[in-house]
Amino acid sequence: MVTAWAPATSANLGSGFDTFGVALDRPGDVVTVERAEETTIEMRGLGSEFIPEDPAKNTAGVVAAELDAPARITIDKGVRPSSGLGSSAASAAAAAVALDDLYDLGLDDETLVRAAAEGEAVVSGDAHADNVAPSILGGFTIVREDGVFSVDTDLALVACLPDRVGSTREARDVVPQETTLDELVHTVGSAATLVAGMYENDPVRVGRGMDERVVTPARAALIDGYDAAREAALDAGATGVTVSGAGPSVLAVCYPGRRRDIAAALTSGFDAEGIDARAFQTRVGDGAYILDR
Numbered sequence: 001m002v003t004a005w006a007p008a009t010s011a012n013l014g015s016g017f018d019t020f021g022v023a024l025d026r027p028g029d030v031v032t033v034e035r036a037e038e039t040t041i042e043m044r045g046l047g048s049e050f051i052p053e054d055p056a057k058n059t060a061g062v063v064a065a066e067l068d069a070p071a072r073i074t075i076d077k078g079v080r081p082s083s084g085l086g087s088s089a090a091s092a093a094a095a096a097v098a099l100d101d102l103y104d105l106g107l108d109d110e111t112l113v114r115a116a117a118e119g120e121a122v123v124s125g126d127a128h129a130d131n132v133a134p135s136i137l138g139g140f141t142i143v144r145e146d147g148v149f150s151v152d153t154d155l156a157l158v159a160c161l162p163d164r165v166g167s168t169r170e171a172r173d174v175v176p177q178e179t180t181l182d183e184l185v186h187t188v189g190s191a192a193t194l195v196a197g198m199y200e201n202d203p204v205r206v207g208r209g210m211d212e213r214v215v216t217p218a219r220a221a222l223i224d225g226y227d228a229a230r231e232a233a234l235d236a237g238a239t240g241v242t243v244s245g246a247g248p249s250v251l252a253v254c255y256p257g258r259r260r261d262i263a264a265a266l267t268s269g270f271d272a273e274g275i276d277a278r279a280f281q282t283r284v285g286d287g288a289y290i291l292d293r
C-alpha cells in the first residue's frame, strides 16, 4: 500500500492561460493505492459526495488506466472540487505519484504529468497540464506541448474560495477564440514580466505580470463578487489579483507580511456582495510526495 499527498494549485496566473501554474503549500489531497485486479475508487473528505467513484469518470481512475496500474484507490479530498484550486488535478497528481511507486514504474516527471493531464481531459474536455504540472513538480511551472519545467520560487499568496462552484468546462466555453495584436503584445509583456518576477522572488513584478485583458475578464464576469474582492485586496496591499484557474477562486500575490490583511479584504469583498468566502494564507510550495508505504 502506498499513500501520496499532492497540493492544490493555481493555474493561468492571468497572463499564462493553459501554460503557467503554481503549487500552493496547502491544502492538498491524500491518495492511497493498493494493487488490485481492477481499479475501484472510494471518496472521502471535502465535497467528495459530488465526485464520481466510477474510475472512468474520476481523474485518479483515469490515471490508473493510463499507467496500466490497476488499484484499489482511496481519495481523501482536502481541495474542494469545482474550486479553481486544481481539485481534480490534485487527485490525479497524487494518484500518478503513488501508482508509480506502487508498481515501481520509474517514470520521469514529464510522463507523470502527461498521464495526470489525461484525468483533466475527462473533467474539462481538454488535457491541459497547467494544474497537474505544479501539483507534481512543485514551484512555478511552465507547460508547453513540447515540455514542462519548474522554477523554485519564494512567493507569498492568498487564495480565496467563495462559497460557489465553478465548472472548468463551462468556464472554457466563455474564453474568446480570437484576440488583437495589441492584446497579444500586452499579454507577452505581462507573461515575460511574471517569469522574471518568479526568478527574482519579486511579488511586484509577478503581480504586474498577472495583468491580462482577454481571458481573465471573460472568466471574472462569471464570478459574483470578484470585482469587489479584487479592489479590496489591492487596497490592502496585494501586488496583483487574478482569477485562479477557471474560477471561482481568486488568487492574490503579495509581500508575506500583508497576507492576513489581504485574506480579510478578499473575504470582506465577497461578503459585501452577500457571498461567504474562505481565504487561505499560503505560499508557493512543493509538489506531490510519498507520505507512507
Ligand SMILES: Nc1ncnc2c1ncn2[C@@H]1O[C@H](COP(=O)(O)OP(=O)(O)OP(=O)(O)O)[C@@H](O)[C@H]1O
Residues within 6 Å of the ligand: 009, 011, 050, 051, 052, 057, 058, 059, 060, 075, 080, 081, 082, 083, 084, 085, 086, 087, 088, 089, 091, 092, 123, 124, 131, 166, 167, 168, 169, 244, 245, 246, 247
Ligand atoms: N478526483 C477528483 N477530484 C475532484 N474532482 C473530480 C475528481 N474526479 C472527477 N472530478 C470532477 O471534476 C470536476 C471538478 O473539476 P474542475 O476542473 O471543474 O474544478 P477544479 O479542479 O477545482 O478547478 P480548476 O481546474 O479550475 O483549478 C467536478 O465535476 C468533479 O466531479
Ligand SMILES: N[C@@H](CCO)C(=O)O
Residues within 6 Å of the ligand: 011, 012, 017, 018, 019, 124, 128, 130, 131, 168, 171, 172, 245, 246
Ligand atoms: N487552464 C485551465 C485551468 C483550469 O483547469 C483553464 O483556465 O481552463
